[in-house]
Amino acid sequence: MTRKQRRLSLIGAGLSTIAVALGLVFFAMRDSIVFFHTPSDIHEKVVSPGTRFRLGGLVQEGSLRRGEHQTIAFTIADTGGAVGVQYRGLLPDLFREGQGVVAEGMLDPTGLFKADTVLAKHDENYLPREVADALKKQGHWQGAGPASTRSP
Incomplete structure (x- = not known):
């Protein structure tokens, strides 16, 4: 050679x-390169309890409940389903019902999503591109165009 x-x-x-x-x-x-899963993805794929992932969608109107010791419960929904979320801590200042949100955590065996991080949009024009695309795909969210999904 x-x-x-x-x-x-x-x-x-x-x-x-x-x-x-x-x-x-x-x-x-x-399977872990996904930025987040929507509630309908969770019902379709049947995510196993204990798997860590991000859940994205809209906070369902009338679902926000505050408990003791900074425990907050709410529901994240899209057109295909809804998932109950429990979070302990301080929510972002702009968190409210009817708004896009991404929560990070895991499902417990009962199907409740235990979040340890909650991310909310930072102004009235921002929705994470992935959340906006998923909601548009399902026909649930009508944005004002590219300016409504700009990056932070």
Whole structure:
């Protein structure tokens, strides 16, 4: 084998190793690369309890209930379903019913979403692009165009 052939075979072996490693990483992360799931996604895919994910949708009107020790319960809904959420802590200042929200946490065995983080829009013109696209796809939200889904 000449020096050039050895160098090319070494480069080829290195590139194949990197390709296999990237393939394994992407295969392992195939379900966790999603920014959030909507309530209808959860009902369709039947997310198992204890799986950590983000839940996005609109806070259902009349569902906000405040309990003891900063415990808040509300419902995140879209046209295909609704999921009850329980959160302990301070909500963002602009959190309110009828608004887009993304909560991060996990489902408990009863189907209640236990959130440890709640994100709300920062002004009247902002809705996370993923939430807006999912709501538009379901025909539930009618935005004012690209300005309504601008990035923070």
